Amino acid sequence: MKVEIFITLKKGVLDPQGKAVERALKSMGYEDVKDLRIGKLIEMEIPGDSMEGTERKVQEMCEKLLANPVIEDYNFKID
């Protein structure tokens, strides 16, 4: 199974990188860009078992390691 995990900063958490990139794009002439946020995209292969099995595993991985619950949200796609 091909898994894609999207990890994004929670609303209200400062995103210095996002702010810097938004400023750079504006200075390059893209004035209308708004609310730019930068997160992580984690791709992996998990061979074998059922959709639920994989879903449970991905959930656990995110809760335990891949996302920091204090500042990050996560969601994922499995196909």
Add this chain to the structure above:
Amino acid sequence: MKVEIFITLKKGVLDPQGKAVERALKSMGYEDVKDLRIGKLIEMEIPGDSMEGTERKVQEMCEKLLANPVIEDYNFKID
């Protein structure tokens, strides 16, 4: 328009971060994880004009700044 840009390392380019995270997940008991790669997810709002206009803009932004053409690929979703 809500834009999501996915920036990933080109195939064959070493991903030290992906390697370290995959090893960590394995040591936590998720033995069967394979080919883990870490990329960037950039979300932004671009108000206004047509789908093609926005698409062209996002293309330019990726080519000029957001993706490093030497080692990264990009694709994006607009809705």
Add this chain to the structure above:
Amino acid sequence: MSISKDIIDEHGITEAEYLEILKHLGREPNLLEIGIFSVMWSEHCSYKSSRPHLKRLPTEGPHVLQGPGENAGVIDIGDGLALVFKVESHNHPSYIEPYQGAATGVGGILRDIFTMGARPVALLNSLRFGTVDHPRTHGLVDGVVAGIAGYGNCIGVPTVGGEVYFHESYNGNCLVNAMAVGVVKRDRIFRGRAEGVGNPVMYVGSKTGRDGIHGATMASDVFGEGGEERRPTVQVGDPFTEKLLLEACLEVFRTDYITGIQDMGAAGLTSSSVEMAGRVGNGIDIDVALVPRREEGMAPYEVMLSESQERMLLVVKKGCEEDVGGIFRKWDLDAVVIGEVTGDGLFRIREGDGIVAEIPVRALTDGAPVYDRPLERPAYLDEVRRLDMAVVEEPADFNGVLLELLASPNICSREWIYSQYDHMVRTDTVVLPGYGAAVLRIKGTNKAFAMTIDCNSRYCYIDPRTGGAIAVAEAARNLVVAGARPLAVTDCLNFGNPERPEIMWQFKECLAGMGEACRELSVPVVSGNVSLYNETSGTAIYPTPTVGMVGLIDDVMLIATQPFKAEGDVIVLIGETRDEIGGSEYLKVIHGLDRGVCPSLDLSLEKGIQSACLRAIGAGIVRSAHDCSEGGLAVAVAESCISGDQGAIGATVK
């Protein structure tokens, strides 16, 4: 299947060289063998255009334990300790991918140090970019500095010094020279030698991928306008794995399990195995099927020429394979026997049980061609030395000129760069970056050592011989004003295309000047690197023989730093001030002129001045010292006034 003409050309092998190969092999080479000859006979690995001139640099001295020919130079500093150091260039990869180019340059030079058995203790770098307003410069500077910081900080070796220089001759070719210094016990120096026939050859470190294939020959190729298509050859570095590799190797060095070790640098597995065998006249047998890989379906050609980073080649004493393997596994690193040392002097590559290449080691090392390239005094020299003083009228506002010089890109503060480098890790940095030389203490002794890397390439352009001598003299001055006795040099010789006679003339002249200065100041060259073909569409960089130098301080309490310390102190200028403005930063910044007669250098006077300065600092009567270089006396005094951290202090000069 005989090799086609364009495959030979594509590998950068000339007609004559191909005929040599046929003679060495007594048959036609296959594709893998052509690939091996092309990297081993590349300018980068064989020094074929520079070797005749390099011979004229002095390399011996009472304190030299290892001169050129090994992975790094080694000098004795007493107390049973030795300093290991070298400088290496990563110019072409950094122009294509600044972050990774610079990062892997740092990774490579660190491996050259710890492969000698030493723990790396300091990093320096010499960077050259195009003009500040050139469209590519901003991106290159950010990427290169971030790459050096990213790699050096992560591996925990402080980046303590260096120089940055902006000039239009580097618009198409940036220079990234990385220097590293390590400390080793005198009796625990390891060398890159495949000793002991029958001993197993062990591959340790990261897995092999397709990155950087032909990095060695790329470095010897001139960039055409569209140089960017060489993209896939840029290597990616992993400083975390290098830190594990460093600690694992240092553990192995505390044992007697190995007889030789070398890092896999340019031309990866090929150059490391061939050079290790070549140094002791042995052969080496490698089975590519055993090499750990990161990607499937890699052909022997790709495995042997890949420049994946963070890999070392060890020759292990027979029977100690498991012990060595255990140490690397503790640090989660691959450690696999991939071959053995043989006595037949052949470089034999197998894939499983089939032999895919077999070349006499000597053909690849001593057999590499040597070219005595034609020389021709460049036409520009006479023109560039003419300076019509009428054009250079005396400025109305001297203060304005001084402020403009202090703010100019080649003189202004570099704090915005070195504050991105962790220059304090290992708690040895006694003099922080920002002055001519960095000083590190040696724990357990009351000694310290100073390091610098320096070159004025404008002087080398208008007068290569004097410029080369000044590069050595200025590096020595940087050490002396810190109170350190200069000991030895490592050089990175960055020049244009050697196939053009005027470039070769610049090279020969610079080396002649360097040789004279090294001899007079008794600082032998113990290691170095040559980077040629730094040229884009026919425009070559200014000749840049970067000089890295290391000096010893007997008592860490008796050193001097740049800033003035107290009111009422007397300022003394040692040496003669002559009416020389040629090639000065003043002429360039204020009048936009890169011309004039290069300032003269009297080496015996220089020697006297340096020893007087050293004796004064050693007598504890000197609080601060500064050499006059870019911007002359005015800038030197100004910098001494403003560079202290207790606020500015004034000075009056009669």
Add this chain to the structure above:
Amino acid sequence: MGDKFGIIVFPGSNCDHDCYHVVKHVFGRRAGYVWHKETDLSGYDCIILPGGFSYGDYLRTGAIARFSPVMGEVMDFAERGGPVIGICNGFQILTESGLLPGVLMRNRGLKFVCRQVYTRVENNRTVFTANYMRGQLLKIPIAHADGNYFADDDTLKSLEDNGQIVLRYTDSEGNATEEANPNGSLHNIAAIINRGGNVLGTMPHPERGCESVIGSEDGRGIFESVLEAM
């Protein structure tokens, strides 16, 4: 209690040698390295999580180190009230493991910063700061790319109310201004302790401020304080 310091070594730790040098050669006390795979901290009276790039700082600084076998022991050691000092990367590992609240994020300027900074002692009634005067100014270097301390409002309030903020970035006169903030940390926070007061997380490196030959001795007080409490 004895006076043996246990210095944890993760793959990628860089400042372990520096901490060992300070404890052994500057203070003349016993110190030992503890490999991250070990699970026995008996015999140690204070634990130091040194600076560095554990696991290359990949994913998030300290994110992977938190799962090293030794961390379970460190948590127990802390629960039993033993003193734990997390320096720079060590502080990041302590927040990831929940021993300290909040998160250390990428510096506001996005770049690695290495320089001497001034910090003010906010609370000198702790195991780690008893040797300082309240409000005393310390010149101790920082070296990090992710020192931008963040916590939600409630956590920040409780940190302030319970005196858990131990050091705050200030200018040379001791004012906690925005310019004096090197990385964007909320409330100029440079170092904090847990509610129990026995776990310290500090971004400035005290081990780099214990000898005048390398620029400052202001960091000695942290080691002196904890030694007196041991």
